[in-house]
Amino acid sequence: MTDWQEQNENEQRDILSIYGSVSFGKRYCPKCKRHAFVIDGILQCCERRVSEIDRNDVIVKVESPGGMKRRHLTMKKKIVILKSQRWKCIYCECELTEDSARFDHFVPFHFLQTNPVSNFVAACEICNTLKADMMFENINDASKYLKKKRNDKGIQ
Numbered sequence: 354m355t356d357w358q359e360q361n362e363n364e365q366r367d368i369l370s371i372y373g374s375v376s377f378g379k380r381y382c383p384k385c386k387r388h389a390f391v392i393d394g395i396l397q398c399c400e401r402r403v404s405e406i407d408r409n410d411v412i413v414k415v416e417s418p419g420g421m422k423r424r425h426l427t428m429k430k431k432i433v434i435l436k437s438q439r440w441k442c443i444y445c446e447c448e449l450t451e452d453s454a455r456f457d458h459f460v461p462f463h464f465l466q467t468n469p470v471s472n473f474v475a476a477c478e479i480c481n482t483l484k485a486d487m488m489f490e491n492i493n494d495a496s497k498y499l500k501k502k503r504n505d506k507g508i509q
């Protein structure tokens with residue numbers, strides 16, 4: 354194997370990105386020609402289903418969050434998301450209205466570098482505030498964390 358081939362192969366290996374206390378697997382997408390997050394088995398760049406990342410065979414990178422870009426959704430997209438969540442908070446499942454719903458990137462935009470609508474979630478104000486910019490590998494982990502936080506703070 355030449356140096357060039359070896360380097361090329363290394364560049365396309367799976368990555369485990371560490372952000373503070375959370376880690377995310379990233380896989381090289383040959384179609385998009387870049388590494389993208391794999392969340393719940395879905396490649397976030399083009400939303401293809403892939404096998405889970407083997408965390409024992411990855412390049413570990415410590416990343417630093419910074420300068421997050423917020424994007425705003427149109428009302429039309431907000432309604433699509435609300436309907437898909439049956440007008441319920443993605444985390445605690447309380448009822449939401451157009452006015453009470455807060456929309457956020459499940460994984461902050463800065464980390465994804467792309468903006469799939471599937472990354473947007475609608476949440477109630479309390480869940481949205483408690484979650485802030487924390488990252489979770491899936492919605493279920495986030496819900497569990499938020500439930501515990503609510504209990505700790507005595508919020509129903």
Ligand SMILES: [Zn+2]
Nearest residue numbers: 382385398399
């Ligand atoms: Zn892709």
Ligand SMILES: [Zn+2]
Nearest residue numbers: 442445477480
């Ligand atoms: Zn909620």
